[in-house]
Amino acid sequence: NAGVTQTPKFQVLKTGQSMTLQCAQDMNHEYMSWYRQDPGMGLRLIHYSVGAGITDQGEVPNGYNVSRSTTEDFPLRLLSAAPSQTSVYFCASSYSGQGAQNTEAFFGQGTRLTVV
Amino acid sequence: AQKITQTQPGMFVQEKEAVTLDCTYDTSDPSYGLFWYKQPSSGEMIFLIYQGSYDQQNATEGRYSLNFQKARKSANLVISASQLGDSAMYFCAMREEQGAQKLVFGQGTRLTINP
Numbered sequence: 001n002a003g004v005t006q007t008p009k010f011q012v013l014k015t016g017q018s019m020t021l022q023c024a025q026d027m028n029h030e031y032m033s034w035y036r037q038d039p040g041m042g043l044r045l046i047h048y049s050v051g052a053g054i055t056d057q058g059e060v061p062n063g064y065n066v067s068r069s070t071t072e073d074f075p076l077r078l079l080s081a082a083p084s085q086t087s088v089y090f091c092a093s094s095y096s097g098q099g100a101q102n103t104e105a106f107f108g109q110g111t112r113l114t115v116v
Numbered sequence: 117a118q119k120i121t122q123t124q125p126g127m128f129v130q131e132k133e134a135v136t137l138d139c140t141y142d143t144s145d146p147s148y149g150l151f152w153y154k155q156p157s158s159g160e161m162i163f164l165i166y167q168g169s170y171d172q173q174n175a176t177e178g179r180y181s182l183n184f185q186k187a188r189k190s191a192n193l194v195i196s197a198s199q200l201g202d203s204a205m206y207f208c209a210m211r212e213e214q215g216a217q218k219l220v221f222g223q224g225t226r227l228t229i230n231p
Contacts, residue, residue: 092161
């Protein structure tokens, strides 16, 4: 049971570099999302998608891009990394049909990103 | 807009005692779900328990129960007979039926169980 797979687990970037965090799920979930976790701030929503070809901004979207070409994959791109983007990133997926508010989200293992 | 508030940054409890972690929420959507997740030091997010806004009874899952007080907009997590392995961060979260069904989190509570 793979669930939600996130890669890489750890990454160090230099300021100004770009990179893509990968996220894939095998549960046929329409809803996928990216969060960042910073101390004392919980998990904040960066971008989300309600299905292939549909994405939208969350609470903290600046500096990040997403696309959703397939149901399974939802990559997060950092365009020009900044030290303020040092954080732990989580990808999540969940059911999004009727009654979806009553179903839990499944999370990847997280990516610890450091920007120096 | 939906909002979750956890007012306890840290909690310290003796092993085998019960502990209550507070969570209040704000929403104008009559249909919503409330969730608790555990994050141990290893970092993964573990789903613990769920409560629906229309559920008449409080949710229970083993040693976890959810004290749901709809009128007060609170959804406190109760852990009975705490164990050392319960030491972790705990997050309360909410998902509305409307609003693209986004899952919104509180700031979290770090629970430490002392032997």
